[in-house]
Amino acid sequence: MNHKTKAISFSLAMLMSAFAWNAQSYADEVTGVELPVMLAEVSPANIFNVNLKKPKSRNLPPAEDGIHDPENEATHSLQHPLDAYKGLPTSEYGNYVxxxxxxxxxxxxxxxxxxxxxxxxxxxxxxxxxxxxxxxxxxxxxxxxxxxxxxxxxxxxxxxxxxxxxxxxxxxxxxxxxxxxxxxxxxxxxxxxxxxxxxxxxxxxxxxxxxxxxxxxxxxxx
Amino acid sequence: MSSKIKRNVLKSMIIGVLAYMGALGVPQPAQAEYADVVINNYADAAGMRPAVFPHWFHRIRFRCKVCHTDLGFAFKAGGNKIDMAKIIDGKFCGACHNGEISWSVENCALCHSGIPGQPTHFHGSTVQRLIAPAYKPLQDKDAKN
Structure with a gap:
Protein backbone atom coordinates (compact mmCIF):
# COMPACT_ATOMS: atom_id res chain seq x y z
CA MET A 1 0.00 0.00 0.00
CA ASN A 2 1.52 3.31 -1.03
CA HIS A 3 1.25 6.68 0.72
CA LYS A 4 -1.54 8.00 -1.46
CA THR A 5 -4.03 5.16 -0.78
CA LYS A 6 -3.12 5.27 2.92
CA ALA A 7 -3.96 8.95 3.06
CA ILE A 8 -7.26 8.43 1.21
CA SER A 9 -8.38 5.59 3.47
CA PHE A 10 -7.39 7.59 6.57
CA SER A 11 -9.39 10.60 5.47
CA LEU A 12 -12.35 8.37 4.62
CA ALA A 13 -12.26 6.82 8.09
CA MET A 14 -12.09 10.29 9.66
CA LEU A 15 -15.06 11.41 7.58
CA MET A 16 -17.13 8.40 8.60
CA SER A 17 -16.36 8.79 12.29
CA ALA A 18 -17.28 12.47 12.03
CA PHE A 19 -20.62 11.50 10.50
CA ALA A 20 -21.23 8.94 13.23
CA TRP A 21 -20.37 11.53 15.91
CA ASN A 22 -22.73 14.00 14.30
CA ALA A 23 -25.60 11.48 14.17
CA GLN A 24 -25.02 10.48 17.80
CA SER A 25 -25.07 14.06 19.04
CA TYR A 26 -28.19 14.73 16.96
CA ALA A 27 -29.90 11.72 18.57
CA ASP A 28 -28.87 13.01 22.03
CA GLU A 29 -30.38 16.37 21.22
CA VAL A 30 -33.71 14.84 20.14
CA THR A 31 -34.25 12.25 22.85
CA GLY A 32 -32.17 13.67 25.67
CA VAL A 33 -30.83 10.18 26.44
CA GLU A 34 -27.95 8.21 25.03
CA LEU A 35 -29.25 5.57 22.66
CA PRO A 36 -28.18 1.99 23.36
CA VAL A 37 -26.52 0.05 20.56
CA MET A 38 -29.27 -1.41 18.36
CA LEU A 39 -28.60 -5.00 17.30
CA ALA A 40 -30.46 -7.02 14.68
CA GLU A 41 -33.83 -5.35 14.99
CA VAL A 42 -35.74 -7.10 12.22
CA SER A 43 -39.41 -6.81 13.17
CA PRO A 44 -40.26 -3.53 11.37
CA ALA A 45 -39.15 -5.03 8.05
CA ASN A 46 -41.42 -8.05 8.54
CA ILE A 47 -44.52 -5.89 8.81
CA PHE A 48 -44.48 -5.79 5.02
CA ASN A 49 -44.56 -9.58 4.76
CA VAL A 50 -48.05 -10.48 3.55
CA ASN A 51 -47.98 -13.76 5.45
CA LEU A 52 -47.45 -12.15 8.85
CA LYS A 53 -50.29 -10.48 10.68
CA LYS A 54 -49.69 -7.44 12.82
CA PRO A 55 -50.88 -7.93 16.42
CA LYS A 56 -53.33 -5.05 15.89
CA SER A 57 -55.03 -6.85 13.01
CA ARG A 58 -55.68 -10.10 14.90
CA ASN A 59 -59.10 -11.30 16.01
CA LEU A 60 -60.95 -8.27 14.64
CA PRO A 61 -64.68 -7.89 15.30
CA PRO A 62 -66.84 -9.14 12.38
CA ALA A 63 -67.68 -5.66 11.09
CA GLU A 64 -63.97 -4.85 10.54
CA ASP A 65 -62.65 -8.21 9.34
CA GLY A 66 -62.98 -7.64 5.59
CA ILE A 67 -65.32 -10.56 4.79
CA HIS A 68 -68.43 -9.48 6.74
CA ASP A 69 -70.46 -6.64 5.25
CA PRO A 70 -70.53 -3.71 7.73
CA GLU A 71 -73.60 -2.34 5.93
CA ASN A 72 -75.54 -5.40 7.06
CA GLU A 73 -77.12 -4.49 10.42
CA ALA A 74 -76.98 -8.04 11.76
CA THR A 75 -73.18 -8.10 11.32
CA HIS A 76 -72.93 -5.80 14.33
CA SER A 77 -74.85 -8.23 16.57
CA LEU A 78 -72.45 -11.14 15.89
CA GLN A 79 -70.15 -12.14 18.74
CA HIS A 80 -66.62 -10.69 18.70
CA PRO A 81 -63.92 -13.39 18.69
CA LEU A 82 -61.97 -11.77 21.53
CA ASP A 83 -65.05 -11.88 23.79
CA ALA A 84 -65.34 -15.61 23.16
CA TYR A 85 -61.60 -16.26 23.70
CA LYS A 86 -61.45 -14.74 27.20
CA GLY A 87 -59.68 -17.13 29.57
CA LEU A 88 -58.57 -19.56 26.85
CA PRO A 89 -54.87 -20.47 26.50
CA THR A 90 -53.20 -18.55 23.68
CA SER A 91 -50.98 -19.63 20.80
CA GLU A 92 -48.96 -17.84 18.14
CA TYR A 93 -50.88 -18.91 15.03
CA GLY A 94 -54.33 -19.62 13.60
CA ASN A 95 -56.99 -18.08 15.83
CA TYR A 96 -54.22 -17.36 18.39
CA VAL A 97 -55.99 -19.82 20.70
CA MET B 1 -28.30 22.22 14.08
CA SER B 2 -27.94 24.12 10.83
CA SER B 3 -30.96 25.37 8.92
CA LYS B 4 -30.09 23.06 6.02
CA ILE B 5 -30.46 19.93 8.17
CA LYS B 6 -33.69 21.32 9.64
CA ARG B 7 -35.05 21.84 6.12
CA ASN B 8 -34.08 18.28 5.15
CA VAL B 9 -35.74 16.83 8.24
CA LEU B 10 -38.90 18.83 7.48
CA LYS B 11 -38.87 17.68 3.86
CA SER B 12 -38.51 13.99 4.77
CA MET B 13 -41.23 14.29 7.42
CA ILE B 14 -43.63 15.75 4.85
CA ILE B 15 -42.80 12.95 2.40
CA GLY B 16 -43.33 10.41 5.20
CA VAL B 17 -46.74 11.82 6.17
CA LEU B 18 -47.84 11.90 2.52
CA ALA B 19 -46.71 8.28 2.01
CA TYR B 20 -48.57 7.22 5.19
CA MET B 21 -51.76 8.95 4.06
CA GLY B 22 -51.39 7.35 0.63
CA ALA B 23 -51.02 3.92 2.24
CA LEU B 24 -54.31 4.41 4.14
CA GLY B 25 -56.11 4.59 0.81
CA VAL B 26 -54.70 1.26 -0.40
CA PRO B 27 -57.31 -1.52 0.06
CA GLN B 28 -56.33 -3.77 2.95
CA PRO B 29 -56.49 -7.58 2.70
CA ALA B 30 -59.23 -9.25 4.74
CA GLN B 31 -58.17 -9.83 8.36
CA ALA B 32 -60.94 -12.23 9.25
CA GLU B 33 -60.66 -15.02 11.79
CA TYR B 34 -58.66 -18.11 10.78
CA ALA B 35 -61.00 -20.79 9.34
CA ASP B 36 -63.92 -18.49 8.55
CA VAL B 37 -65.69 -19.87 5.47
CA VAL B 38 -67.53 -17.72 2.93
CA ILE B 39 -70.18 -19.81 1.14
CA ASN B 40 -71.48 -18.32 -2.08
CA ASN B 41 -72.83 -21.26 -4.09
CA TYR B 42 -76.25 -19.72 -4.74
CA ALA B 43 -76.50 -16.57 -2.58
CA ASP B 44 -75.26 -13.91 -5.02
CA ALA B 45 -77.40 -15.26 -7.85
CA ALA B 46 -80.43 -15.16 -5.55
CA GLY B 47 -79.74 -11.55 -4.54
CA MET B 48 -78.57 -12.39 -1.00
CA ARG B 49 -75.28 -11.65 0.70
CA PRO B 50 -73.04 -14.75 0.84
CA ALA B 51 -73.19 -16.76 4.07
CA VAL B 52 -70.22 -16.64 6.46
CA PHE B 53 -69.54 -19.68 8.64
CA PRO B 54 -67.26 -18.99 11.64
CA HIS B 55 -65.48 -22.22 12.63
CA TRP B 56 -64.14 -20.67 15.87
CA PHE B 57 -67.62 -19.87 17.15
CA HIS B 58 -68.87 -23.39 16.54
CA ARG B 59 -65.84 -25.28 17.85
CA ILE B 60 -66.21 -23.59 21.23
CA ARG B 61 -69.63 -25.25 21.47
CA PHE B 62 -69.31 -28.48 19.46
CA ARG B 63 -66.53 -30.90 18.54
CA CYS B 64 -65.72 -31.41 14.86
CA LYS B 65 -67.40 -34.83 14.94
CA VAL B 66 -70.91 -33.42 15.45
CA CYS B 67 -71.06 -31.68 12.06
CA HIS B 68 -68.49 -33.65 10.10
CA THR B 69 -69.77 -37.12 11.07
CA ASP B 70 -73.34 -36.87 12.34
CA LEU B 71 -74.57 -34.08 10.06
CA GLY B 72 -72.59 -35.15 7.00
CA PHE B 73 -70.65 -31.96 6.24
CA ALA B 74 -67.82 -32.72 3.80
CA PHE B 75 -64.34 -31.31 4.55
CA LYS B 76 -64.62 -28.87 1.66
CA ALA B 77 -65.68 -25.23 1.49
CA GLY B 78 -68.83 -25.05 -0.62
CA GLY B 79 -68.71 -28.82 -1.15
CA ASN B 80 -72.05 -29.55 0.49
CA LYS B 81 -74.34 -27.68 -1.93
CA ILE B 82 -76.46 -26.39 0.92
CA ASP B 83 -79.60 -24.49 -0.02
CA MET B 84 -82.39 -23.12 2.16
CA ALA B 85 -84.74 -26.02 1.29
CA LYS B 86 -82.27 -28.49 2.88
CA ILE B 87 -81.86 -26.27 5.94
CA ILE B 88 -85.62 -25.98 6.45
CA ASP B 89 -85.86 -29.77 6.13
CA GLY B 90 -83.49 -30.05 9.09
CA LYS B 91 -80.39 -31.05 7.14
CA PHE B 92 -76.91 -29.49 7.49
CA CYS B 93 -77.21 -26.13 9.35
CA GLY B 94 -80.91 -26.84 9.88
CA ALA B 95 -80.11 -29.70 12.30
CA CYS B 96 -79.37 -27.08 14.98
CA HIS B 97 -80.59 -23.79 13.49
CA ASN B 98 -84.22 -24.72 14.04
CA GLY B 99 -85.13 -22.62 17.06
CA GLU B 100 -84.45 -25.52 19.46
CA ILE B 101 -80.68 -25.84 19.75
CA SER B 102 -79.87 -22.51 18.16
CA TRP B 103 -81.68 -19.61 16.56
CA SER B 104 -83.95 -20.32 13.63
CA VAL B 105 -83.80 -19.56 9.89
CA GLU B 106 -85.83 -16.36 10.22
CA ASN B 107 -82.61 -14.58 11.16
CA CYS B 108 -81.44 -14.50 7.53
CA ALA B 109 -78.90 -11.70 7.92
CA LEU B 110 -76.96 -13.35 10.76
CA CYS B 111 -75.55 -15.93 8.31
CA HIS B 112 -76.00 -13.99 5.08
CA SER B 113 -73.66 -11.26 6.29
CA GLY B 114 -70.74 -11.46 3.85
CA ILE B 115 -69.61 -8.75 1.46
CA PRO B 116 -71.46 -9.42 -1.82
CA GLY B 117 -69.48 -10.78 -4.76
CA GLN B 118 -66.96 -12.82 -2.75
CA PRO B 119 -66.25 -16.30 -4.10
CA THR B 120 -66.69 -19.37 -1.91
CA HIS B 121 -63.45 -19.60 0.04
CA PHE B 122 -61.73 -20.61 3.22
CA HIS B 123 -60.18 -17.60 4.94
CA GLY B 124 -56.53 -18.10 5.91
CA SER B 125 -56.13 -21.44 4.14
CA THR B 126 -52.58 -22.51 3.27
CA VAL B 127 -53.49 -22.94 -0.40
CA GLN B 128 -54.49 -19.27 -0.55
CA ARG B 129 -51.18 -18.21 0.94
CA LEU B 130 -49.04 -19.91 -1.70
CA ILE B 131 -47.64 -17.14 -3.87
CA ALA B 132 -46.60 -19.56 -6.64
CA PRO B 133 -48.32 -22.74 -7.87
CA ALA B 134 -47.47 -25.58 -5.53
CA TYR B 135 -45.10 -28.35 -6.55
CA LYS B 136 -46.96 -31.51 -7.44
CA PRO B 137 -45.12 -34.83 -7.05
CA LEU B 138 -44.68 -36.68 -10.34
CA GLN B 139 -46.39 -39.88 -9.21
CA ASP B 140 -49.58 -38.02 -8.25
CA LYS B 141 -49.73 -36.60 -11.77
CA ASP B 142 -49.31 -40.09 -13.24
CA ALA B 143 -52.04 -41.47 -11.02
CA LYS B 144 -54.49 -38.85 -12.23
CA ASN B 145 -53.74 -39.39 -15.93
Whole structure:
Protein backbone atom coordinates (compact mmCIF):
# COMPACT_ATOMS: atom_id res chain seq x y z
CA MET A 1 0.00 0.00 0.00
CA ASN A 2 1.52 3.31 -1.03
CA HIS A 3 1.25 6.68 0.72
CA LYS A 4 -1.54 8.00 -1.46
CA THR A 5 -4.03 5.16 -0.78
CA LYS A 6 -3.12 5.27 2.92
CA ALA A 7 -3.96 8.95 3.06
CA ILE A 8 -7.26 8.43 1.21
CA SER A 9 -8.38 5.59 3.47
CA PHE A 10 -7.39 7.59 6.57
CA SER A 11 -9.39 10.60 5.47
CA LEU A 12 -12.35 8.37 4.62
CA ALA A 13 -12.26 6.82 8.09
CA MET A 14 -12.09 10.29 9.66
CA LEU A 15 -15.06 11.41 7.58
CA MET A 16 -17.13 8.40 8.60
CA SER A 17 -16.36 8.79 12.29
CA ALA A 18 -17.28 12.47 12.03
CA PHE A 19 -20.62 11.50 10.50
CA ALA A 20 -21.23 8.94 13.23
CA TRP A 21 -20.37 11.53 15.91
CA ASN A 22 -22.73 14.00 14.30
CA ALA A 23 -25.60 11.48 14.17
CA GLN A 24 -25.02 10.48 17.80
CA SER A 25 -25.07 14.06 19.04
CA TYR A 26 -28.19 14.73 16.96
CA ALA A 27 -29.90 11.72 18.57
CA ASP A 28 -28.87 13.01 22.03
CA GLU A 29 -30.38 16.37 21.22
CA VAL A 30 -33.71 14.84 20.14
CA THR A 31 -34.25 12.25 22.85
CA GLY A 32 -32.17 13.67 25.67
CA VAL A 33 -30.83 10.18 26.44
CA GLU A 34 -27.95 8.21 25.03
CA LEU A 35 -29.25 5.57 22.66
CA PRO A 36 -28.18 1.99 23.36
CA VAL A 37 -26.52 0.05 20.56
CA MET A 38 -29.27 -1.41 18.36
CA LEU A 39 -28.60 -5.00 17.30
CA ALA A 40 -30.46 -7.02 14.68
CA GLU A 41 -33.83 -5.35 14.99
CA VAL A 42 -35.74 -7.10 12.22
CA SER A 43 -39.41 -6.81 13.17
CA PRO A 44 -40.26 -3.53 11.37
CA ALA A 45 -39.15 -5.03 8.05
CA ASN A 46 -41.42 -8.05 8.54
CA ILE A 47 -44.52 -5.89 8.81
CA PHE A 48 -44.48 -5.79 5.02
CA ASN A 49 -44.56 -9.58 4.76
CA VAL A 50 -48.05 -10.48 3.55
CA ASN A 51 -47.98 -13.76 5.45
CA LEU A 52 -47.45 -12.15 8.85
CA LYS A 53 -50.29 -10.48 10.68
CA LYS A 54 -49.69 -7.44 12.82
CA PRO A 55 -50.88 -7.93 16.42
CA LYS A 56 -53.33 -5.05 15.89
CA SER A 57 -55.03 -6.85 13.01
CA ARG A 58 -55.68 -10.10 14.90
CA ASN A 59 -59.10 -11.30 16.01
CA LEU A 60 -60.95 -8.27 14.64
CA PRO A 61 -64.68 -7.89 15.30
CA PRO A 62 -66.84 -9.14 12.38
CA ALA A 63 -67.68 -5.66 11.09
CA GLU A 64 -63.97 -4.85 10.54
CA ASP A 65 -62.65 -8.21 9.34
CA GLY A 66 -62.98 -7.64 5.59
CA ILE A 67 -65.32 -10.56 4.79
CA HIS A 68 -68.43 -9.48 6.74
CA ASP A 69 -70.46 -6.64 5.25
CA PRO A 70 -70.53 -3.71 7.73
CA GLU A 71 -73.60 -2.34 5.93
CA ASN A 72 -75.54 -5.40 7.06
CA GLU A 73 -77.12 -4.49 10.42
CA ALA A 74 -76.98 -8.04 11.76
CA THR A 75 -73.18 -8.10 11.32
CA HIS A 76 -72.93 -5.80 14.33
CA SER A 77 -74.85 -8.23 16.57
CA LEU A 78 -72.45 -11.14 15.89
CA GLN A 79 -70.15 -12.14 18.74
CA HIS A 80 -66.62 -10.69 18.70
CA PRO A 81 -63.92 -13.39 18.69
CA LEU A 82 -61.97 -11.77 21.53
CA ASP A 83 -65.05 -11.88 23.79
CA ALA A 84 -65.34 -15.61 23.16
CA TYR A 85 -61.60 -16.26 23.70
CA LYS A 86 -61.45 -14.74 27.20
CA GLY A 87 -59.68 -17.13 29.57
CA LEU A 88 -58.57 -19.56 26.85
CA PRO A 89 -54.87 -20.47 26.50
CA THR A 90 -53.20 -18.55 23.68
CA SER A 91 -50.98 -19.63 20.80
CA GLU A 92 -48.96 -17.84 18.14
CA TYR A 93 -50.88 -18.91 15.03
CA GLY A 94 -54.33 -19.62 13.60
CA ASN A 95 -56.99 -18.08 15.83
CA TYR A 96 -54.22 -17.36 18.39
CA VAL A 97 -55.99 -19.82 20.70
CA UNK A 98 -54.52 -23.17 21.77
CA UNK A 99 -57.66 -25.24 21.23
CA UNK A 100 -56.19 -28.60 22.29
CA UNK A 101 -54.80 -27.15 25.52
CA UNK A 102 -58.13 -25.43 26.21
CA UNK A 103 -59.89 -28.79 25.91
CA UNK A 104 -57.28 -30.59 28.06
CA UNK A 105 -57.50 -27.96 30.78
CA UNK A 106 -61.28 -28.13 30.80
CA UNK A 107 -61.65 -24.48 29.76
CA UNK A 108 -63.86 -25.65 26.88
CA UNK A 109 -66.70 -28.14 27.08
CA UNK A 110 -67.78 -28.57 23.45
CA UNK A 111 -70.51 -31.13 22.94
CA UNK A 112 -69.73 -34.52 21.42
CA UNK A 113 -73.39 -34.94 20.48
CA UNK A 114 -75.66 -32.42 18.79
CA UNK A 115 -78.22 -32.38 21.60
CA UNK A 116 -76.90 -34.48 24.54
CA UNK A 117 -74.37 -32.46 26.58
CA UNK A 118 -73.31 -35.49 28.63
CA UNK A 119 -72.08 -37.77 25.85
CA UNK A 120 -68.32 -38.43 26.03
CA UNK A 121 -65.94 -39.02 23.10
CA UNK A 122 -64.25 -42.34 22.39
CA UNK A 123 -60.60 -41.44 22.90
CA UNK A 124 -57.82 -43.62 21.48
CA UNK A 125 -54.39 -43.00 23.04
CA UNK A 126 -52.05 -44.32 20.33
CA UNK A 127 -49.02 -42.52 18.92
CA UNK A 128 -47.94 -43.35 15.36
CA UNK A 129 -44.30 -42.60 14.50
CA UNK A 130 -43.64 -41.88 10.83
CA UNK A 131 -39.97 -41.85 9.84
CA UNK A 132 -39.03 -39.01 7.50
CA UNK A 133 -36.42 -39.50 4.75
CA UNK A 134 -35.06 -35.98 5.05
CA UNK A 135 -33.08 -34.60 7.97
CA UNK A 136 -36.06 -33.02 9.74
CA UNK A 137 -37.21 -34.80 12.91
CA UNK A 138 -39.56 -37.77 12.48
CA UNK A 139 -43.31 -37.26 12.71
CA UNK A 140 -45.29 -38.41 15.74
CA UNK A 141 -49.03 -38.56 15.12
CA UNK A 142 -50.99 -38.57 18.40
CA UNK A 143 -54.42 -40.21 18.11
CA UNK A 144 -55.47 -38.84 21.50
CA UNK A 145 -55.69 -35.15 20.56
CA UNK A 146 -57.42 -36.05 17.30
CA UNK A 147 -60.02 -38.41 18.77
CA UNK A 148 -60.94 -35.78 21.37
CA UNK A 149 -62.38 -33.77 18.49
CA UNK A 150 -63.08 -36.26 15.68
CA UNK A 151 -64.58 -39.68 15.08
CA UNK A 152 -62.58 -42.53 13.44
CA UNK A 153 -64.64 -42.39 10.25
CA UNK A 154 -63.71 -38.74 9.65
CA UNK A 155 -60.23 -39.86 8.54
CA UNK A 156 -60.41 -43.65 8.04
CA UNK A 157 -60.41 -44.99 5.41
CA UNK A 158 -61.13 -42.11 3.02
CA UNK A 159 -58.14 -39.89 3.92
CA UNK A 160 -55.82 -42.36 5.66
CA UNK A 161 -55.87 -46.14 5.13
CA UNK A 162 -55.60 -47.63 8.65
CA UNK A 163 -52.66 -49.84 7.77
CA UNK A 164 -48.91 -49.52 8.26
CA UNK A 165 -46.97 -48.20 5.24
CA UNK A 166 -50.18 -47.79 3.22
CA UNK A 167 -50.20 -43.98 3.21
CA UNK A 168 -47.77 -41.86 1.29
CA UNK A 169 -47.73 -38.38 2.77
CA UNK A 170 -45.66 -35.44 1.57
CA UNK A 171 -45.53 -31.80 2.59
CA UNK A 172 -46.51 -30.73 -0.93
CA UNK A 173 -49.68 -32.84 -0.71
CA UNK A 174 -50.43 -31.33 2.71
CA UNK A 175 -49.88 -27.79 1.44
CA UNK A 176 -52.31 -28.51 -1.40
CA UNK A 177 -54.97 -29.57 1.09
CA UNK A 178 -54.65 -33.35 0.91
CA UNK A 179 -53.93 -35.88 3.73
CA UNK A 180 -53.22 -33.88 6.95
CA UNK A 181 -53.89 -30.74 4.90
CA UNK A 182 -57.60 -31.54 4.72
CA UNK A 183 -57.81 -29.90 8.16
CA UNK A 184 -54.32 -28.52 8.95
CA UNK A 185 -53.83 -25.24 7.14
CA UNK A 186 -57.58 -24.62 7.10
CA UNK A 187 -59.16 -25.15 10.52
CA UNK A 188 -56.70 -26.92 12.80
CA UNK A 189 -53.28 -25.37 13.34
CA UNK A 190 -51.84 -23.82 10.15
CA UNK A 191 -48.67 -24.88 8.34
CA UNK A 192 -46.11 -22.23 9.19
CA UNK A 193 -42.50 -22.25 10.33
CA UNK A 194 -43.76 -21.88 13.88
CA UNK A 195 -45.70 -25.15 13.66
CA UNK A 196 -43.24 -27.52 11.91
CA UNK A 197 -42.07 -28.97 15.21
CA UNK A 198 -45.57 -29.76 16.42
CA UNK A 199 -45.59 -32.78 14.08
CA UNK A 200 -41.88 -33.18 13.37
CA UNK A 201 -41.17 -33.75 17.03
CA UNK A 202 -39.09 -36.92 17.37
CA UNK A 203 -35.36 -36.25 16.93
CA UNK A 204 -33.40 -38.52 14.60
CA UNK A 205 -31.29 -41.25 16.25
CA UNK A 206 -27.68 -40.21 16.99
CA UNK A 207 -26.24 -42.47 14.26
CA UNK A 208 -28.61 -41.18 11.54
CA UNK A 209 -27.07 -40.12 8.23
CA UNK A 210 -28.95 -38.62 5.31
CA UNK A 211 -29.89 -41.21 2.65
CA UNK A 212 -27.98 -41.00 -0.64
CA UNK A 213 -29.96 -40.29 -3.78
CA UNK A 214 -30.42 -42.99 -6.39
CA UNK A 215 -28.29 -40.98 -8.81
CA UNK A 216 -25.39 -41.02 -6.36
CA UNK A 217 -25.76 -44.73 -5.69
CA UNK A 218 -25.82 -45.57 -9.41
CA UNK A 219 -22.91 -43.27 -10.21
CA UNK A 220 -20.24 -45.53 -11.84
CA UNK A 221 -17.45 -42.98 -11.13
CA UNK A 222 -18.24 -42.83 -7.42
CA MET B 1 -28.30 22.22 14.08
CA SER B 2 -27.94 24.12 10.83
CA SER B 3 -30.96 25.37 8.92
CA LYS B 4 -30.09 23.06 6.02
CA ILE B 5 -30.46 19.93 8.17
CA LYS B 6 -33.69 21.32 9.64
CA ARG B 7 -35.05 21.84 6.12
CA ASN B 8 -34.08 18.28 5.15
CA VAL B 9 -35.74 16.83 8.24
CA LEU B 10 -38.90 18.83 7.48
CA LYS B 11 -38.87 17.68 3.86
CA SER B 12 -38.51 13.99 4.77
CA MET B 13 -41.23 14.29 7.42
CA ILE B 14 -43.63 15.75 4.85
CA ILE B 15 -42.80 12.95 2.40
CA GLY B 16 -43.33 10.41 5.20
CA VAL B 17 -46.74 11.82 6.17
CA LEU B 18 -47.84 11.90 2.52
CA ALA B 19 -46.71 8.28 2.01
CA TYR B 20 -48.57 7.22 5.19
CA MET B 21 -51.76 8.95 4.06
CA GLY B 22 -51.39 7.35 0.63
CA ALA B 23 -51.02 3.92 2.24
CA LEU B 24 -54.31 4.41 4.14
CA GLY B 25 -56.11 4.59 0.81
CA VAL B 26 -54.70 1.26 -0.40
CA PRO B 27 -57.31 -1.52 0.06
CA GLN B 28 -56.33 -3.77 2.95
CA PRO B 29 -56.49 -7.58 2.70
CA ALA B 30 -59.23 -9.25 4.74
CA GLN B 31 -58.17 -9.83 8.36
CA ALA B 32 -60.94 -12.23 9.25
CA GLU B 33 -60.66 -15.02 11.79
CA TYR B 34 -58.66 -18.11 10.78
CA ALA B 35 -61.00 -20.79 9.34
CA ASP B 36 -63.92 -18.49 8.55
CA VAL B 37 -65.69 -19.87 5.47
CA VAL B 38 -67.53 -17.72 2.93
CA ILE B 39 -70.18 -19.81 1.14
CA ASN B 40 -71.48 -18.32 -2.08
CA ASN B 41 -72.83 -21.26 -4.09
CA TYR B 42 -76.25 -19.72 -4.74
CA ALA B 43 -76.50 -16.57 -2.58
CA ASP B 44 -75.26 -13.91 -5.02
CA ALA B 45 -77.40 -15.26 -7.85
CA ALA B 46 -80.43 -15.16 -5.55
CA GLY B 47 -79.74 -11.55 -4.54
CA MET B 48 -78.57 -12.39 -1.00
CA ARG B 49 -75.28 -11.65 0.70
CA PRO B 50 -73.04 -14.75 0.84
CA ALA B 51 -73.19 -16.76 4.07
CA VAL B 52 -70.22 -16.64 6.46
CA PHE B 53 -69.54 -19.68 8.64
CA PRO B 54 -67.26 -18.99 11.64
CA HIS B 55 -65.48 -22.22 12.63
CA TRP B 56 -64.14 -20.67 15.87
CA PHE B 57 -67.62 -19.87 17.15
CA HIS B 58 -68.87 -23.39 16.54
CA ARG B 59 -65.84 -25.28 17.85
CA ILE B 60 -66.21 -23.59 21.23
CA ARG B 61 -69.63 -25.25 21.47
CA PHE B 62 -69.31 -28.48 19.46
CA ARG B 63 -66.53 -30.90 18.54
CA CYS B 64 -65.72 -31.41 14.86
CA LYS B 65 -67.40 -34.83 14.94
CA VAL B 66 -70.91 -33.42 15.45
CA CYS B 67 -71.06 -31.68 12.06
CA HIS B 68 -68.49 -33.65 10.10
CA THR B 69 -69.77 -37.12 11.07
CA ASP B 70 -73.34 -36.87 12.34
CA LEU B 71 -74.57 -34.08 10.06
CA GLY B 72 -72.59 -35.15 7.00
CA PHE B 73 -70.65 -31.96 6.24
CA ALA B 74 -67.82 -32.72 3.80
CA PHE B 75 -64.34 -31.31 4.55
CA LYS B 76 -64.62 -28.87 1.66
CA ALA B 77 -65.68 -25.23 1.49
CA GLY B 78 -68.83 -25.05 -0.62
CA GLY B 79 -68.71 -28.82 -1.15
CA ASN B 80 -72.05 -29.55 0.49
CA LYS B 81 -74.34 -27.68 -1.93
CA ILE B 82 -76.46 -26.39 0.92
CA ASP B 83 -79.60 -24.49 -0.02
CA MET B 84 -82.39 -23.12 2.16
CA ALA B 85 -84.74 -26.02 1.29
CA LYS B 86 -82.27 -28.49 2.88
CA ILE B 87 -81.86 -26.27 5.94
CA ILE B 88 -85.62 -25.98 6.45
CA ASP B 89 -85.86 -29.77 6.13
CA GLY B 90 -83.49 -30.05 9.09
CA LYS B 91 -80.39 -31.05 7.14
CA PHE B 92 -76.91 -29.49 7.49
CA CYS B 93 -77.21 -26.13 9.35
CA GLY B 94 -80.91 -26.84 9.88
CA ALA B 95 -80.11 -29.70 12.30
CA CYS B 96 -79.37 -27.08 14.98
CA HIS B 97 -80.59 -23.79 13.49
CA ASN B 98 -84.22 -24.72 14.04
CA GLY B 99 -85.13 -22.62 17.06
CA GLU B 100 -84.45 -25.52 19.46
CA ILE B 101 -80.68 -25.84 19.75
CA SER B 102 -79.87 -22.51 18.16
CA TRP B 103 -81.68 -19.61 16.56
CA SER B 104 -83.95 -20.32 13.63
CA VAL B 105 -83.80 -19.56 9.89
CA GLU B 106 -85.83 -16.36 10.22
CA ASN B 107 -82.61 -14.58 11.16
CA CYS B 108 -81.44 -14.50 7.53
CA ALA B 109 -78.90 -11.70 7.92
CA LEU B 110 -76.96 -13.35 10.76
CA CYS B 111 -75.55 -15.93 8.31
CA HIS B 112 -76.00 -13.99 5.08
CA SER B 113 -73.66 -11.26 6.29
CA GLY B 114 -70.74 -11.46 3.85
CA ILE B 115 -69.61 -8.75 1.46
CA PRO B 116 -71.46 -9.42 -1.82
CA GLY B 117 -69.48 -10.78 -4.76
CA GLN B 118 -66.96 -12.82 -2.75
CA PRO B 119 -66.25 -16.30 -4.10
CA THR B 120 -66.69 -19.37 -1.91
CA HIS B 121 -63.45 -19.60 0.04
CA PHE B 122 -61.73 -20.61 3.22
CA HIS B 123 -60.18 -17.60 4.94
CA GLY B 124 -56.53 -18.10 5.91
CA SER B 125 -56.13 -21.44 4.14
CA THR B 126 -52.58 -22.51 3.27
CA VAL B 127 -53.49 -22.94 -0.40
CA GLN B 128 -54.49 -19.27 -0.55
CA ARG B 129 -51.18 -18.21 0.94
CA LEU B 130 -49.04 -19.91 -1.70
CA ILE B 131 -47.64 -17.14 -3.87
CA ALA B 132 -46.60 -19.56 -6.64
CA PRO B 133 -48.32 -22.74 -7.87
CA ALA B 134 -47.47 -25.58 -5.53
CA TYR B 135 -45.10 -28.35 -6.55
CA LYS B 136 -46.96 -31.51 -7.44
CA PRO B 137 -45.12 -34.83 -7.05
CA LEU B 138 -44.68 -36.68 -10.34
CA GLN B 139 -46.39 -39.88 -9.21
CA ASP B 140 -49.58 -38.02 -8.25
CA LYS B 141 -49.73 -36.60 -11.77
CA ASP B 142 -49.31 -40.09 -13.24
CA ALA B 143 -52.04 -41.47 -11.02
CA LYS B 144 -54.49 -38.85 -12.23
CA ASN B 145 -53.74 -39.39 -15.93
Missing amino acids: DWVKALDEGKLRPRWDRSDPNEEPFVLDLDIVRPVKASVPDVVFPHRQHTEWLYCSNCHPAIFIPQKNANQISMSAILLGEKCGVCHGKVSFPIETKTCRKCHSKPKPADWTPPLSEATLKNPWK
